[in-house]
Amino acid sequence: MQTVFSIAVDAFAYGMVLFVISIGLSVTMGLMRVVNLAHGAFAMIGGYIASYAARDLGLGYAAAVVAAVAITMVVAIPLERFLYRRIYGAPELTQVLMTIGITFCVIGLANYAMGPTLKTIPLPAALQGSADLGFRTIPVHRLFVIFCGLVVALALWFAIDRTSFGVKLRASVDDAAMAAALGVRTEIIYAVSFAVAVGLAAFGGVVGAELLPVEPYYALRYMVTFLVVVSVGGAGSIPGALIACLLLGAIDTTGRYLMPEFGEFFFYLAVIAIICVFPRGLAGRAK
Amino acid sequence: MALVINNENERLQHRRRGTIGRDLAGIGVIIAVATIGYFAFPDNLALLTRMATIALFVLSLDLVTGYCGVATLGHAALFGSGAYAAGIVSAHYGINDPLLMMLAGIAGGAVAGLLCGIVILRAHGLPQLVLSIALINLFHEFANKASSWTGGSDGLSGIAPDPIFGIFEFDLYGQTAFFFGMALLLVVFVLLRLLVRSPFGMLCRAIKQDPLRVRAMGASPKAALIRMYGISGAVAGVGGALNAISTQVVGLDSLSFTQSAEALVMLVLGGTGSLFGALSGTVIFMLFEDYVSAANPFHWLTMVGALLIAVVLFAPKGLYGTAAAFIDRRREQRS
Numbered sequence: 001m002q003t004v005f006s007i008a009v010d011a012f013a014y015g016m017v018l019f020v021i022s023i024g025l026s027v028t029m030g031l032m033r034v035v036n037l038a039h040g041a042f043a044m045i046g047g048y049i050a051s052y053a054a055r056d057l058g059l060g061y062a063a064a065v066v067a068a069v070a071i072t073m074v075v076a077i078p079l080e081r082f083l084y085r086r087i088y089g090a091p092e093l094t095q096v097l098m099t100i101g102i103t104f105c106v107i108g109l110a111n112y113a114m115g116p117t118l119k120t121i122p123l124p125a126a127l128q129g130s131a132d133l134g135f136r137t138i139p140v141h142r143l144f145v146i147f148c149g150l151v152v153a154l155a156l157w158f159a160i161d162r163t164s165f166g167v168k169l170r171a172s173v174d175d176a177a178m179a180a181a182l183g184v185r186t187e188i189i190y191a192v193s194f195a196v197a198v199g200l201a202a203f204g205g206v207v208g209a210e211l212l213p214v215e216p217y218y219a220l221r222y223m224v225t226f227l228v229v230v231s232v233g234g235a236g237s238i239p240g241a242l243i244a245c246l247l248l249g250a251i252d253t254t255g256r257y258l259m260p261e262f263g264e265f266f267f268y269l270a271v272i273a274i275i276c277v278f279p280r281g282l283a284g285r286a287k
Numbered sequence: 288m289a290l291v292i293n294n295e296n297e298r299l300q301h302r303r304r305g306t307i308g309r310d311l312a313g314i315g316v317i318i319a320v321a322t323i324g325y326f327a328f329p330d331n332l333a334l335l336t337r338m339a340t341i342a343l344f345v346l347s348l349d350l351v352t353g354y355c356g357v358a359t360l361g362h363a364a365l366f367g368s369g370a371y372a373a374g375i376v377s378a379h380y381g382i383n384d385p386l387l388m389m390l391a392g393i394a395g396g397a398v399a400g401l402l403c404g405i406v407i408l409r410a411h412g413l414p415q416l417v418l419s420i421a422l423i424n425l426f427h428e429f430a431n432k433a434s435s436w437t438g439g440s441d442g443l444s445g446i447a448p449d450p451i452f453g454i455f456e457f458d459l460y461g462q463t464a465f466f467f468g469m470a471l472l473l474v475v476f477v478l479l480r481l482l483v484r485s486p487f488g489m490l491c492r493a494i495k496q497d498p499l500r501v502r503a504m505g506a507s508p509k510a511a512l513i514r515m516y517g518i519s520g521a522v523a524g525v526g527g528a529l530n531a532i533s534t535q536v537v538g539l540d541s542l543s544f545t546q547s548a549e550a551l552v553m554l555v556l557g558g559t560g561s562l563f564g565a566l567s568g569t570v571i572f573m574l575f576e577d578y579v580s581a582a583n584p585f586h587w588l589t590m591v592g593a594l595l596i597a598v599v600l601f602a603p604k605g606l607y608g609t610a611a612a613f614i615d616r617r618r619e620q621r622s
Binding site: 281 | 352358360406409410411412413414416417418420421422424425428429432544545548551552555559586587588589590591592593594595596598599600603
């Protein structure tokens with residue numbers, strides 16, 4: 001019973017981290033149709049900045065999170081302007097290569113600047129220790145991660161479903177050319193949603209650093225996981241991404257707990273099965 | 288009318304002569320590069336043999352990506368299966384004849400190719416890419432788990448190939464492996480030139496351009512692509528078996544995502560959809576890797592990344608493709 005409960009909590013927390021990081025990827029992929037393999041690199045940059053701010057500069061956890069999100073967004077803006085904008089609408093192969101190139105560059109530079117060791121982000125006292133739920137205790141950090149994931153999901157739902165920006169965003173996802181013809185400034189929508197996506201990635205990278213440790217090959221190691229989540233959920237769909245994250249998080253965590261010697265075997269088997277049954281993802285729409 | 292037909296015939300003949308000329312030129316270039324390499328790096332024949340291995344692998348990737356338009360980041364599954372098949376028959380069954388090991392590699396690669404083809408071709412676009420990634424990771428985990436067969440993360444050792452034809456022994460300096468590899472590369476290159484020019488090769492190119500139309504003409508795109516995947520697997524299997532024979536060890540890295548991504552980088556660097564592009568990309572990338580990683584191992588990955596971005600921005604057709612387009616334009620201007 002104890003095992004089942006801790007698997008459930010860990011799976012939920014892991015799924016939420018995946019969700020926070022990959023929801024931005026899902027939206028940009030649905031919107032701009034760019035297969036962005038460098039998304040994990042932004043999460044990693046966020047983690048490094050937070051680690052540097054909290055450990056070396058001695059800032060508080062909240063300040064480190066804010067700094068990580070802000071600086072990563074600033075780094076991403078010129079990348080969007082000069083590199084990504086050239087591959088909108090290009091064939092997938094081109095996009096894959098360009099973004100793998102960016103990922104390699106980021107990994108090389110991170111390795112050079114921060115060294116090949118694991119970086120930790122010290123947690124404030126309030127997030128350490130465990131909380132007593134009466135019948136079980138669970139680590140506070142897991143609760144915090146789950147809370148962050150739920151807040152992000154709610155905020156995104158509100159922004160996309162209830163605001164005028166969300167209306168324009170949905171219009172651009174459905175048909176960018178038509179939206180532009182109706183007076184939506186699609187390039188601004190692109191830039192803003194790209195920045196938000198990168199910011200969320202950085203946020204997820206910092207918050208999830210306990211579950212996905214920050215090191216130079218982070219970008220390559222989890223890149224595949226994020227891409228898989230988006231593909232399984234269906235690009236551009238928030239509920240799809242949420243379901244996919246929780247499902248895949250559960251499969252992965254259960255596999256690790258019960259059959260650690262198999263590694264990620266079951267995770268990838270599940271991915272292949274899901275994509276073969278739902279080629280457009282769980283919540284993908286027919287074109 | 289007759290004149291037009293005559294003209295057409297003449298042009299066709301001219302073209303045929305042109306392609307055969309190119310075949311001969313290609314064979315000549317491979318032999319020339321191999322000879323130069325042999326005399327320029329007499330102490331580093333292992334690098335040249337490895338180049339031939341990877342060139343075979345990239346050629347096989349070109350068959351599905353360049354000629355059929357299937358984007359895959361999991362092609363090492365075919366290469367690694369060939370390598371493990373060749374290694375396992377030698378290490379576990381004592382079949383040490385290099386040619387029989389090569390056959391095992393071809394069979395292993397082809398089976399893996401058919402399997403991957405059936406799975407990967409179920410989807411298009413992003414899901415296809417993700418399927419290919421999931422497949423290569425699945426193969427990797429499986430090879431890691433089946434350690435009694437594959438040696439797991441220690442690698443498969445105990446491969447001891449006999450002399451080729453019972454005469455040419457594999458020596459310490461890698462001379463035999465070098466000549467064996469180059470001979471294989473030449474044979475495969477000639478066969479592939481014939482294949483891509485055959486009606487079947489043309490069908491695959493047509494599927495890349497417009498699958499709907501191909502179906503309207505009565506051909507089945509999926510069947511053709513799966514067959515091409517099998518052929519591609521056989522070619523990758525040749526590369527894998529050569530790898531197993533020449534290095535006498537098969538590591539898990541031959542079944543890795545990184546290996547697949549690197550092959551794709553080499554292919555695109557040279558130019559997709561052309562066998563020459565695949566070959567030139569491999570040679571340039573591996574020379575570059577050899578020099579840069581020796582000079583500054585820290586920045587090796589950064590350099591590769593920058594190179595990739597530069598190729599996408601400034602030479603989207605790849606180095607060979609861009610050069611060929613440039614020469615064609617010059618020739619047209621002159622005539």
